[in-house]
Amino acid sequence: MxxxxxxxxxxxxxxxxxxxxxxVDEVGRGPxxxxxxxxxxxxDPAYIPEGLNxxxxxxxxxxxxxxxxxxxxxxxxxxxxxxxxxxxxxxxQASHLAMCRAIAGLQTPPDHVLVDGNRLPKALxxxxxxxxKGDARSVSIAAASILAKQARDALMVDLAQQYxxxxxxxxxxxxxxxxxxALLDLGVTPVHRRSFKPVHNILCQAKTxxx
Numbered sequence: 459m460x461x462x463x464x465x466x467x468x469x470x471x472x473x474x475x476x477x478x479x480x481x482v483d484e485v486g487r488g489p490x491x492x493x494x495x496x497x498x499x500x501x502d503p504a505y506i507p508e509g510l511n512x513x514x515x516x517x518x519x520x521x522x523x524x525x526x527x528x529x530x531x532x533x534x535x536x537x538x539x540x541x542x543x544x545x546x547x548x549x550x551q552a553s554h555l556a557m558c559r560a561i562a563g564l565q566t567p568p569d570h571v572l573v574d575g576n577r578l579p580k581a582l583x584x585x586x587x588x589x590x591k592g593d594a595r596s597v598s599i600a601a602a603s604i605l606a607k608q609a610r611d612a613l614m615v616d617l618a619q620q621y622x623x624x625x626x627x628x629x630x631x632x633x634x635x636x637x638x639x640a641l642l643d644l645g646v647t648p649v650h651r652r653s654f655k656p657v658h659n660i661l662c663q664a665k666t667x668x669x
Contacts, residue, residue, distance in 0.1 A: 462511055463600045467572050467589060468503070476570035476585055478533075481598025482561060483574040484553045485513070485606040489631030490641070490657055491624075491650040492614055493538035494549065496556035497605035498564055498571075500533040501598050507531070510600040512593040513607040525608045528601050535563030536609045545653040554579035560602075574599045621647045 468479045484496040507527040509520065516524070528534060537559030539552035547555065558581050561571060570585045574592035592599035611630055618626035624640040624647070631637070633656055641650075641660055650657045 461594065462509075463593070463595050463597045465501075465503070465506060465597050467587075467592075467596045468501070468598055471570045471572075472503075474570075478566065478568045479570045479572060479598060480533075480561060480564065480568035481572045481574075481592070481596055481600070481602045482557050483593055483599050483602040483606055484556055485603065486610050486631070487549050487553055488633075489614075489651075490633050490637065490654050491541070491626070491631040491647065492610070492617060493540050494544060494553045494556050495536065495538050495606045495610035495613070496553065496560040497534065497536045497602040497609070498557070498560035498568075499528060499598055499601040499605060500564060500566075500568055501528075501601055502531050505531045506597055507601070510597045510604070512600060513603040515594075516604065521604050521608055524601070524604050528605060532601065533565050534601075534605060535560045536605055537563055538610075538613075541649055541651055544651050548653070549651075550577070554581070558582060572596050572599055574603070617649055621649065 471479045478500050480498045480500045482498045484494055486494040507524055537556050539556040544552040558579050573586055573588050576588050576590050578586050578588055589596050593603040614626045614630045623644050625636045629637050646657055646660055
């Protein structure tokens, strides 16, 4: 199928003697609440699951099927950076922190890392390269995007039960119309990102109307 990720980046790295190649991706930079989540995956070159792709292009059922295959055959780790870390560091640095945690959590350190995007985490001390739109180009990054999305979506469903009314089981914390309306009606929760403008503005408004 056209426009699906392949293993050309991984093959090129192995040709340079970098045998264990990890793909790394994050999900959750845009939501107004919850952690940012990253995954690192070292696929077995002899077993690359069929149909790997950018997680956003896959149905929930297909993602779940691929998660089962990836977690059974690959070295992988999912990690997070908290709301507090996002508000303290900024979302880019927090996403890089989650990426580094995921890489550090692999059973065996990789020889080379393929990082989705155009910036490498400053703290990364391994051979690495960026791959713009990597989840649509590299099978390892695609696998990481699938694990990260599945893990974060499940976490947001759990948080939706703790803080009902915001629709997180549907919107995963993104600033949808129902989420923004719930922020106005129900207020800011402890898991909202206070540094994000819609949340920050509501907090500022609350301060100005408090006698």
